[in-house]
Amino acid sequence: MDIKQRLKSLVNQFVIGMLPIFLFTVLSVTLNGNMVDYSSRFTAILIAGSAVYVLALLVSLCGVIRSFNGHAIMDFIKENKVMLIVLVVIILTRLPFINLLQRWDAGEYYYRMGLTLDNFSYSTFEEFFSDYGLCGHSASFFCLLYMIGEFIFPRQIIGVSVINLIITAVAMWCVYKIIIKITNASKNMCAVYTLLVSGAPLVYTFTTHLNLDYTMAMIVIMIVCCYMYDKPLLVGILSIYCFQTKENGLVIVAGIALGQIVRHILVDKKKCLKKIFTDAKLYMTLAAALIQWGYFRRYGNNWVATGEQEAGGLFKWNNNGSECLGFNPSFMLMKFKQQFILNFNWIVIAVIVAGTIYIVINRKYLKDICKEKMFAICTLAGAWITHSAFFISVYYRYICILQVHVQDIT
Secondary structure, X not given: OOHHHHHHHHHHHHHHHOHHHHHHHHHHHHHOHHHOOOOOHHHHHHHHHHHHHHHHHHHHHXXXXXXXXXXXXXXXXXXXXXXXXXXXXXXXXXHHHOOOOOOHHHHHHHHHHHHHHHHOOOOOHHHHHHHOOHXXXXXXHHHHHHHHHHHHOOOOOHHHHHXXXXXXXXXXXXXXXXXXXXXXXXXXXXXXXXXHHHOOHHHHHHOOOOOHHXXXXXXXXXXXXXXXXXXXXXXXXXXXXXXXXXXXXXXXXXXXXXXXXXXHHHHOOOOHHHHHHOOHHHHHHHHHHHHHHHHHHHHOOOOOOOEOOOOOOOOOEOOOEOOEEOOOHHHHHHHHHHHHOHHHHHHHHHHHHHHHHHHHHOHHHHHHHHHHOHHHHHHHHHHHHHHHHOEEOOOHHHHHHHHHHHHHHO
C-alpha cells in the first residue's frame, strides 16, 4: 500500500472510530445545551475535536464520492445478501425486548446514567470521569456511548436499547468478517455461522441489558477483526474504548496482542522479530495501554478489591484476593470448568477438539492454518491466559468475552 492509500485508510479509520464521540458532542449541544458550560476547557476541547472530525469526515466523503461506483454497491449487496438478511433477523428477534426493564446491575447503571444526564455540567475532565464512571469502574466511554441514545429518548430505556442493537449488529458483522478470514466456507455459510453465534445464550440475552461486560465483549470482537484486517488506528481507538468500558479490558486486549506476537513467531520464525517490531497494531495497542495507565495515574482506579487481604485495585497482586490480578491454580481450574464445561459448553469444546484432531491428522491443512488462520486460535489462548489465569473475578458473566470467541472458533 502506497503512502497516499495508507493516509486515506487512516482518515477513514479515524472517522469510523471517533463517530461516537462526535455524536455525543453534537447531541450534547443540541439536546442538552442548557447543561453545557461553553466557557469551560472541557467543552472547548470537545468542540475543537468535533471541528477536526468534520474536516476528516469531509475528506473521507470526498474520497467516497470520487470512487463511487453503483455497480460495486450492487455487487456488495449480492455477495453479502445472506449476511444482510441475518443482520435484519438479529435485530428483529431482539426488538420485542427493546423497552425491557433494566434490573440488578443494569438497573443501577441506568439509574446513574440518569443522574449524570441531570447533573453533568461539561466543566472539567475530573467531573466527566467522576460522573461517567459507573459504580467505581473506568466506564466513561460506556456511559458516553449509551448517553447518545439517552439524549434522544431520556428516561425511556429505548434509547440505550437501540444503541445495544447497533453495537450488536456491528459486532456480528465483524464476526462474519472474522469467519470469512479463518475458514474456506462460502459467504452464505459464514453468514449462517454468524447467526448461530448471535443466538448463543450469553450473546442473545445480554443484548437487552445495560451491561459493561457485554459491551466490552462486542468491542473486543471489533478489535480482533481490526487486527485481522490490518486497521491499526482502529485497533488503538477501540482498545481505549475497551479500557474505558471496564478495567479488565486491559488483560483481554493484552491477550489479543500476545496472540498476535505468537502468530508472528509461528508463521516465520526467522523473520518474526522484524514482523513483531514493525507491527503498527501492536504499537497502537501499547499506546492505548499507556493512555489508560496515565488515566489511572491522574484520576485513580476506584475498583475496590476484597479478599483474605485487601488487594486494592487492578494493578495490585493478590493470589487470594478478588477483582484483582493474581495466580491461583484452584481458581484457574474453576475458571476452566466455567468456560469449557458448564451450560453445555462441553459440546462446543468437543467440536473444537474433534476439528483439531482432524486438522492434525490431515497435515496439509495444518500448514495452511499456521500461515493464514492461526491468529484467532492464538487470540483465544492469549486471552484465556491473561484473563483467566491472572485476573481473579467471581462472576460467570465476566467470561462473556471468551465465550463469544469460543463460538467464533467453533
